Amino acid sequence: MRQSLAFAFVTALLVSGTVTTPCDAQGTQFGVYLGSSLSRFQENSTIIADEDLVSNKRRVALQIGLWMQRPLSSMLSVQPELHYVRKGAKFSFDDTSEDFSADITFGLNYIEVPVLLRLNLGSDGSAVRPFLLAGPAFGYNVNCTTKVEATGFDGSSDCDEEGDIDLRTFDVGATIGGGFAFSAAGRSFTLGARLTQGLRTIASDAEAPKNQNISVLLGIGF
Numbered sequence: 366m367r368q369s370l371a372f373a374f375v376t377a378l379l380v381s382g383t384v385t386t387p388c389d390a391q392g393t394q395f396g397v398y399l400g401s402s403l404s405r406f407q408e409n410s411t412i413i414a415d416e417d418l419v420s421n422k423r424r425v426a427l428q429i430g431l432w433m434q435r436p437l438s439s440m441l442s443v444q445p446e447l448h449y450v451r452k453g454a455k456f457s458f459d460d461t462s463e464d465f466s467a468d469i470t471f472g473l474n475y476i477e478v479p480v481l482l483r484l485n486l487g488s489d490g491s492a493v494r495p496f497l498l499a500g501p502a503f504g505y506n507v508n509c510t511t512k513v514e515a516t517g518f519d520g521s522s523d524c525d526e527e528g529d530i531d532l533r534t535f536d537v538g539a540t541i542g543g544g545f546a547f548s549a550a551g552r553s554f555t556l557g558a559r560l561t562q563g564l565r566t567i568a569s570d571a572e573a574p575k576n577q578n579i580s581v582l583l584g585i586g587f
Contacts, residue, residue: 394553398430400582404452406471406574407563420459424470426451428580434483442483444498450477452576458515467515473532473567473576475504479540497543502561504536504576531569536576538563544582553586 403423430448437443453472460466481500487493509524509532524530544557563576 393436394434394586396432396434396553396555396584396586398428398432398446398448398582398584400428400580402426402428402450402452402578402580404454404473404576404578406454406567407577420457422455422457423579424451424453424455424472426453426472428582430477430582432584439489440485442485444479444481444483444500446479446481448475448477448479450475450504450578450580452578453509454574465516467513467518470510470512470514472510472512473506474508475506475536477502477504477536477538477561479503479561481540485546493545493547495543495545496555496557497541498557498559499541500539502538502540504538506532506534506536533565533567533569535565536563536567537565538576542580555582555584555586557582557584 403425405421405423428448428450430446430450432444432446434442434444451472451474453470456469456471458465458467458469479500479502481498484497486495486497509530510521511524512521513519524532538561540559540561542557542559544555546553546555548554558579558581561576561578561580566573566575
């Protein structure tokens with residue numbers, strides 16, 4: 366599966382690299398992303414039985430990545446990317462009748478390859494230029510952990526140790542987002558946000574949840 370993701374990323378690079386457009390003078394740009402992922406499950410996890418006592422919160426974690434932008438026209442570009450993104454969810458359990466509370470973090474970490482179209486808005490040469498993004502994102506699960514912080518207990522484990530969770534290795538999502546591009550100190554920057562909605566359940570169980578995460582990213586061009 367790692368080979369499949371690498372193939373998808375390299376194919377996107379090759380395809381975009383063979384497209385010749387009037388905007389070639391602008392050149393292909395490369396850069397890095399640094400930001401945060403705010404993830405949750407689309408619906409409450411079936412892992413926890415009593416949904417009345419559980420709140421499904423967002424897991425806030427690091428996201429880093431690489432991007433390439435190849436102009437197709439003055440407004441449209443293709444933008445394949447390669448990310449390490451930490452997804453999952455955080456559940457808070459509070460049972461006042463038993464005087465017991467717990468926070469359970471379910472961490473899913475992915476190598477993700479979004480293949481996006483970027484629509485550049487505004488005028489060429491503007492100091493700040495807005496843009497929109499949309500496209501599929503393909504993810505490979507590199508590991509999964511559960512962490513429990515409860516009254517009188519604190520511990521973590523690998524999901525493989527649970528035994529009853531048949532996690533999927535491969536995830537597919539749809540990404541939409543936008544932001545602003547600008548220049549500073551001789552470099553190009555972007556600041557944007559995006560939503561990636563999982564299209565597959567995280568486990569083979571039909572009632573399992575789907576990933577959903579909001580990414581806030583600062584992009585720095587080389």
